[in-house]
Each structure stands twice: as C-alpha cells, then as structure tokens.
Amino acid sequence: MSILFEPADIKGLALRNRFVRSATYDGCAEKNGHVSRRQLEIYEELARGGVGLIITGITYVHPSGQISVFQNSLASDDCIPGFRNLARTVHRQGAKIAVQLFHAGREVAKTFKPRRKQALAPSAVTDDPHFQAPHRAMTEDEIWETIRAFGDASRRAMEAGLDAVQVHGAHAYLLSQFLSPFTNSRTDLWGGSLENRLRLHHEIYRDIRTKAGEDYPVLVKVGVEDSFPGGLEFHEGKRAAQYFSQWGFDALEISSGLRGTGYENTEFRPGINQLDREAYFREWCRDIKRSVNVPVMMVGGLRTFDLMEEVIQNQEADFISLCRPLIREPGIINDWKHDDRHRATCISCNRCFDVLLKGEKLHCVQSISH
Numbered sequence: 618m619s620i621l622f623e624p625a626d627i628k629g630l631a632l633r634n635r636f637v638r639s640a641t642y643d644g645c646a647e648k649n650g651h652v653s654r655r656q657l658e659i660y661e662e663l664a665r666g667g668v669g670l671i672i673t674g675i676t677y678v679h680p681s682g683q684i685s686v687f688q689n690s691l692a693s694d695d696c697i698p699g700f701r702n703l704a705r706t707v708h709r710q711g712a713k714i715a716v717q718l719f720h721a722g723r724e725v726a727k728t729f730k731p732r733r734k735q736a737l738a739p740s741a742v743t744d745d746p747h748f749q750a751p752h753r754a755m756t757e758d759e760i761w762e763t764i765r766a767f768g769d770a771s772r773r774a775m776e777a778g779l780d781a782v783q784v785h786g787a788h789a790y791l792l793s794q795f796l797s798p799f800t801n802s803r804t805d806l807w808g809g810s811l812e813n814r815l816r817l818h819h820e821i822y823r824d825i826r827t828k829a830g831e832d833y834p835v836l837v838k839v840g841v842e843d844s845f846p847g848g849l850e851f852h853e854g855k856r857a858a859q860y861f862s863q864w865g866f867d868a869l870e871i872s873s874g875l876r877g878t879g880y881e882n883t884e885f886r887p888g889i890n891q892l893d894r895e896a897y898f899r900e901w902c903r904d905i906k907r908s909v910n911v912p913v914m915m916v917g918g919l920r921t922f923d924l925m926e927e928v929i930q931n932q933e934a935d936f937i938s939l940c941r942p943l944i945r946e947p948g949i950i951n952d953w954k955h956d957d958r959h960r961a962t963c964i965s966c967n968r969c970f971d972v973l974l975k976g977e978k979l980h981c982v983q984s985i986s987h
C-alpha cells in the first residue's frame with residue numbers, strides 16, 4: 618500500500634490517509650451564514666470520495682471580516698447546529714473535518730460598498746498599485762474584538778463536533794495583511810518588527826487555546842511570501858512558521874501571502890499541465906518542514922500520484938493538500954487506490970474561481986472529458 622494511504626494523525630486526531638481537501642470557498646452557504654443543504658451534499662460526496670481531512674471554505678468569525686453574502690459564519694451561536702450536521706455527515710463517511718476561521722481585513726472592500734461595511738486593515742495604504750479600495754486602520758479595541766472572535770468561533774467549532782480549526786493566515790486576508798510589511802505600517806505594538814507584526818497571530822492563538830483547550834487541534838495556513846517584490850520575503854515567512862510551531866499550532870499548511878496582479882505566483886497558479894509546473898510551493902515546504910516540529914501540509918498544484926508519494930517518502934511534507942482537483946473529481950482519492958497512474962484531469966484554468974467572483978455557486982466549467 619502506498620504511504621499516501623497510511624493512517625496518520627494530527628495531535629491525536631486520527632486520519633485515514635495523508636490526503637487533505639484544502640480549504641475551498643463554495644459560495645453555497647445560506648445568506649445567514651448557516652450550512653446549506655447543498656453544502657451537506659458537497660461534503661458528503663467529498664468524504665465518500667476518500668479524502669482523510671476536509672478543511673471547509675473561509676468561515677468568518679466576525680461580521681467585519683465577512684467577504685461574501687454566501688459565506689459560512691461561526692460568528693454567532695445560531696450557526697452551531699448546521700455545522701453539527703455537517704460534522705456528522707462527514708464522519709459517517711469516515712473522514713474528519715476542520716473549519717477554516719477567517720477575517721478578510723481590507724479585502725472586504727472589494728465586495729461590499731463602503732456604506733454597508735467599512736473595510737478594516739492594519740493600516741491605510743494609499744500607494745498600493747494592487748489595491749485601491751477604501752479601507753482604514755483598525756483601532757486597538759477592534760483588534761482585541763477580532764482576537765476574541767477567533768477564540769469564540771473555536772469554542773463554537775468544538776461544540777459543533779468539528780474535529781479541528783484552521784486559522785487562515787494566508788492569501789491577502791487580515792492575518793497576511795498584519796504580517797506583511799507592505800500593508801502593515803503601524804508604529805504601535807502591532808507593527809514594525811516581525812514579532813510585532815505577528816502579535817495578532819499570537820493573541821489569536823492564545824485566545825483559541827483559552828476557549829477550546831489544550832487538546833483541540835489548532836491548525837494554521839500560512840502565507841510565507843507575498844506575490845510581488847517589496848512584500849513579505851520568505852526568510853520572514855519561514856520565521857513566522859517557526860514561531861507558529863513553537864507556540865503550539867498543531868499543523869502548518871504552507872502557501873503564499875498578498876497577491877499582486879493576475880494569478881501567476883499566487884496561491885492558485887494556472888496551467889499546471891506538466892510535471893515541472895506541479896508542487897509549486899515545494900521548496901518553501903521542504904525548507905520549513907526541516908525547521909519545525911509539527912506536521913506540514915503541502916498545497917499548490919499537486920496533480921500526479923508519484924510526485925505526491927515522493928514528497929511524503931522524502932519527508933518534505935506530512936500531508937498532501939488538494940483543492941482544484943477535488944472540485945472536478947471529488948472521488949479522485951478512491952480512484953487512485955485502483956489506478957495510481959491516473960493524473961488529476963483538472964487543467965487549473967481557474968474558471969471555478971471566476972465563477973465564484975460572479976456570485977455563482979462553485980463548479981468545474983470544463984466538460985468531463987477534454
């Protein structure tokens with residue numbers, strides 16, 4: 618049996634294999650943030666398809682961090698029953714489920730008009746070629762309210778029977794904005810040195826532990842480098858990952874931070890059509906894996922079974938995390954049990970993401986055979 622199908626665990630959470638469904642926003646939540654019937658179907662199909670751990674899509678912890686009207690929420694107790702149902706659905710199929718805890722920060726401004734929602738950020742940046750939407754710097758009180766919201770959401774996740782939480786610390790959202798010297802020019806305790814730019818992450822971690830306890834698996838997705846020159850550099854992103862491991866986060870998923878223009882060099886690179894385009898965060902992941910003591914998940918363009926096996930065998934990562942291949946082929950993990958020569962048929966056109974930007978529900982737009 619391939620090492621990919623061997624059971625593994627994250628802080629005592631037993632997983633049936635090494636495959637993770639990377640967090641995937643699906644635009645299918647109810648308007649009040651509750652889990653919808655459609656989402657139960659999507660997650661059931663994924664769990665039946667063999668994946669070990671499913672990470673939900675971005676789930677906002679506080680209304681100020683909501684980025685879409687069709688997004689899940691764990692910002693209030695009324696959201697708990699829907700997630701309880703979701704956890705049961707996934708567990709019945711033998712998989713485990715973590716919820717991705719999220720605050721959009723200034724990215725809110727891209728989807729909501731300022732009158733309805735004012736976008737919050739570490740700092741107001743006026744000369745950013747990649748981002749001109751209106752936003753303002755958070756007050757000290759707003760920062761603490763946000764920290765407490767992450768802790769409260771974790772308590773709700775536990776109550777719902779979800780197996781873990783993953784803090785979203787990547788992809789241009791609030792935690793990336795605090796970490797990046799490009800978007801964080803604060804001169805108080807929340808800006809300046811790397812340690813100050815990580816204070817928000819640390820306080821969120823501490824609040825989660827206070828409210829969810831020492832034994833609950835707390836994961837983090839970390840953007841270790843921004844997609845353009847002048848942003849966060851890898852040496853600092855790697856230090857951040859090391860801090861996360863030292864503080865007690867139970868697994869790290871390695872990705873990118875702020876986005877520039879277009880998709881190239883971002884978390885979802887297009888056109889993964891040959892082996893040397895695959896595993897585009899492999900170098901970062903390998904480097905970080907050597908310098909931390911917690912499981913590491915590799916995400917980003919993994920499509921070929923042999924390559925994934927090599928990554929795990931060489932101890933470059935502990936888990937393989939997939940997003941786009943599972944949108945197109947939710948049963949691909951079980952398919953690989955019978956035919957590991959099969960290469961994921963996703964062509965990484967990113968039209969699934971464009972669909973979401975138009976406010977439609979997530980789906981693969983390519984015909985089944987091409």
Ligand SMILES: Cc1cc2nc3c(=O)[nH]c(=O)nc-3n(C[C@H](O)[C@H](O)[C@H](O)COP(=O)(O)O)c2cc1C
Pocket residue numbers: 639640641642643673674675717785787788838872884885886916917918919938939940941942967969970973979
């Ligand atoms: C449609 C779509 C939705 C996504 N939603 C999320 C999300 O909610 N949270 C997140 O951290 N990443 C999200 N991502 C990024 C993926 O989790 C993943 O990091 C990226 O797509 C690279 O993996 P892949 O090559 O296997 O697709 C999304 C990507 C796509 C294409």
